[in-house]
Amino acid sequence: MNSRHYVAVALYTLCRKEITRFMRIWTQTLIPPVITTCLYFLIFGNLIGPRIGPMQGHTYIDFIVPGLVLMSVITGSYTNVASSFFSAKFQRFIEEIMVSPVPSYVILLGYLAGGICRGVLVGIVVLAVSALFATVNITSPVMTAAVVVLTALVFALGGMLNGMFAKKFDDVSIIPNFVLTPLIYLGGVFYSVRMLPDIWQLVSLANPILYVINIARYGFLGSSDVGIGVSFAVIGVAIVVLTHFAWCCSSAATVYAIDVR
Template sequence: MSADSKYYPWLPFVTLLRKEILRFMRVSTQTLLTPIVTASLYLFVFGATLGDRLHVLPGFSYAQFVVPGLIIMGVINNTFANTSSSLFMSRYLGGIVDLLVTPVSPPQFIMAYTLAAMLRGLLVGTVVWLISTVFAALPWESPLLAVLMAVIASFLFAQFGLIAAIYAHNFDTLSMYSNFLILPLVYLGGVFYPISILPDPWGTFSYLNPLFYLIDGFRHAIIGVGDTSYLVAFGVSFGIATILFFWAAWLIGKGYRLRA
């Protein structure tokens, strides 16, 4: 252990966190601007063109309904992309070997990657919300709960990104997590429609979608209406986040597929 890490035990963690933040900031056109542009196109389609023409909830325009889902979708996608791409590239290029011999403990390792990814995801979500104010005014029924759910969602998908990066064999495998798992679950989780309007058995099946609870809990906190209670939405989301955290900690603590 170096003298610096002996007297400043948080120095390795801070250094790794700074490195991860600088990594996505250096390519901000790809990591921040591109998802914001994509979300803006969604907002234009569902806000400017359909916002006042469709109504899926009494008392709310379609734009007010769909905007919370688009915000949390931006948080989810970008948080996952940050941890999964960063850790996988470190494995692929061999840089993870140098990192593993540094005095960074597994919890510090996880939290450095997690906090950087959460920062990226929440930044994108915040900008999407700011842009959405052009198309719809949100009531923000419970702003603290909305922020809490966004934090839980970003933390959850930061852990999932770490796990995916460890298990992925190549870039194609990594992209499959986004294209064939996250994307369908997001779209089927009630981003564009309330599951209460679905006929059985599809409405019942939607309750088996873990992303439904993130989306519904976040929307419920913003507009005050949801398909499930706060207790259930936050309980399920927090429970999944906790399981994924311990799963990631176990894999990283063992060095599973991280060492050559």
């Protein structure tokens, strides 16, 4: 068997395993974001939204759709990889892969593929639910699809690093709870950063999630708080940096064995 064929089979196996994993527990992975989104639409969109009035020329409920879709993509892709990889370490079945000839980059790609698939799938489901509450018009389908996939990749990489370095279950939930959630809420899901005082507008620019949400908003509604070129550049830099870091870590076999031995 040539090495290309071998790598293809190994990668397919890892991707299939990862996708089967989250599909098997769909009540835990796909349903919760749907319920959360419904509640957001009900409370912020239907009850509070009409009192807020239009935002960037759109009804408030239409304005929050891109942010809510991206929010579910971010949490879905991040938690999928972090929890799946950490569980494999904790229960030691990562050793199944470690003792096999699977190269490190294939392991990395396999887990990332699982995270991206979950992120994109959750995004599609949330978008479908959004159509029940709001008017969903996608101005640029290509840009929307690109930002969804790239965002899923960035946060799957983040989740992978979290999973690699986590030593206990708490470590897998600390980043999503104390870093990711505040950044998402402060990244303009529910408001336009132009509403903020100048100083806080400036501070918001340091939040990478602001850029992905604004590309998504541009893709959906055709309007954005920040430049699209800059936003894609930020995503590009994040992908390069995180990929480099994850690649270096995954090449060092010790990272798989953290807290195992």
